[in-house]
Amino acid sequence: MTTGLIYFDNNATTRLDQAVLTAMLPYFTELYGNSASQHHFGLELAKIVEQARADIMYYIGGSDGKIIFTSGATESINIALKGVAFEASVGKTKIVTCATEHQAVLDTCAYLEQIGFEIAFLPVDSMGLVSLAHAEQIIDEQTLAVAIMLVNNETGVIQPIHELARLTHRQDALLICDATQAIGKIPVDVDELNVDILIFSGHKFHAPKGIGALYLKRGMKLAAHMHGGGHEYGLRSGTLNVAGIVGLSKALEIAIKNIEQNTMHIKQKRDLLESKLLSIQGTSLNGHPNLRAPNVSNISFPGIDANTFISEMTYLAVANGSACTSAVFEPSHVLRAMGIDNQAAFGAIRFSLSKFNTEAEVEEVVSLIDKYLLRVTPIH
Numbered sequence: 229m230t231t232g233l234i235y236f237d238n239n240a241t242t243r244l245d246q247a248v249l250t251a252m253l254p255y256f257t258e259l260y261g262n263s264a265s266q267h268h269f270g271l272e273l274a275k276i277v278e279q280a281r282a283d284i285m286y287y288i289g290g291s292d293g294k295i296i297f298t299s300g301a302t303e304s305i306n307i308a309l310k311g312v313a314f315e316a317s318v319g320k321t322k323i324v325t326c327a328t329e330h331q332a333v334l335d336t337c338a339y340l341e342q343i344g345f346e347i348a349f350l351p352v353d354s355m356g357l358v359s360l361a362h363a364e365q366i367i368d369e370q371t372l373a374v375a376i377m378l379v380n381n382e383t384g385v386i387q388p389i390h391e392l393a394r395l396t397h398r399q400d401a402l403l404i405c406d407a408t409q410a411i412g413k414i415p416v417d418v419d420e421l422n423v424d425i426l427i428f429s430g431h432k433f434h435a436p437k438g439i440g441a442l443y444l445k446r447g448m449k450l451a452a453h454m455h456g457g458g459h460e461y462g463l464r465s466g467t468l469n470v471a472g473i474v475g476l477s478k479a480l481e482i483a484i485k486n487i488e489q490n491t492m493h494i495k496q497k498r499d500l501l502e503s504k505l506l507s508i509q510g511t512s513l514n515g516h517p518n519l520r521a522p523n524v525s526n527i528s529f530p531g532i533d534a535n536t537f538i539s540e541m542t543y544l545a546v547a548n549g550s551a552c553t554s555a556v557f558e559p560s561h562v563l564r565a566m567g568i569d570n571q572a573a574f575g576a577i578r579f580s581l582s583k584f585n586t587e588a589e590v591e592e593v594v595s596l597i598d599k600y601l602l603r604v605t606p607i608h
């Protein structure tokens with residue numbers, strides 16, 4: 229018997245933290261002005277925004293540079309990739325990325341390819357890791373930028389960003405890092421990683437949806453592709469979402485201050501879930517066993533279709549390893565790039581936990597899956 233809903237889909241989005249909501253509330257009802265206005269309301273809010281910018285910079289380890297507020301990672305990715313491409317109006321035209329990137333990066337690259345940029349892909353191994361030897365060959369003197377994520381959204385695999393930044397900078401190119409699934413889950417220090425641009429989204433770490441940011445290293449120049457009032461250093465025109473910015477900063481503060489304790493809590497539950505599920509005959513882990521964010525487990529179950537599983541077990545929030553394109557289910561591009569066969573990809577379920585999940589929920593999920601497998605694959 230299930231006791232209710234279980235949410236193990238925290239890589240899709242997370243529950244807003246109560247403390248974040250409390251910090252945001254005054255900015256809806258009392259301090260509701262426009263931060264660009266020159267009267268009392270605007271001036272006070274501009275100070276709040278600048279404080280949030282400084283705090284966020286501190287929490288991601290930046291000693292210098294800028295924070296640009298956006299609506300989330302998709303927008304940040306567009307601003308970064310198009311901004312870099314359009315700024316380089318003459319000269320280099322090659323952008324290197326990876327087949328396992330999020331669709332926001334892949335589709336933006338596809339658009340840039342249509343208008344004349346060359347896109348090259350770094351391959352990954354069977355565990356989802358980029359090989360530095362291949363990267364060394366592919367990132368060459370023609371390369372303008374390299375766009376690689378820190379933590380993969382489907383598998384949790386952590387890419388060697390620091391080393392990739394070294395190979396990138398050696399060719400005088402820029403490293404754009406999508407850290408959407410990393411922030412709040414693993415330590416992120418932009419100076420140590422040596423990235424030129426870092427991208428993140430609040431709703432992945434208990435801030436609200438609709439607020440994100442990008443960090444730009446000092447001296448980084450981007451061409452604006454959104455025009456208007458010239459907000460955010462001219463890169464993202466439009467009235468600032470002050471409540472969201474306060475929420476983003478508060479959520480980041482909470483995540484960073486509690487990262488060790490939360491990692492221990494989440495990893496213990498993730499590992500328990502994983503060890504129980506992997507003891508089921510025929511199951512396999514997708515991704516690297518160790519070089520992985522502590523909250524994700526992507527497991528292939530033999531003989532099941534994850535999409536059917538999810539649509540039958542709607543009270544259990546998990547994600548599957550396929551995407552519906554033009555009414556046809558395709559295996560996940562991430563799992564396919566890792567060389568995982570279609571059957572295993574269609575049977576892949578992603579469990580992504582947060583600090584709000586409990587051991588009792590893990591036990592319940594294991595029991596639900598056991599019963600499901602007994603029903604649909606009687607030989608199990």
Ligand SMILES: Cc1ncc(COP(=O)(O)O)c(C=O)c1O
Pocket residue numbers: 239240299300301302303330332377379380381406408409429440
């Ligand atoms: C790695 C990664 N990049 C980008 C995004 C897009 O984020 P948003 O929905 O905030 O635009 C996601 C969301 O799932 C993600 O996981």
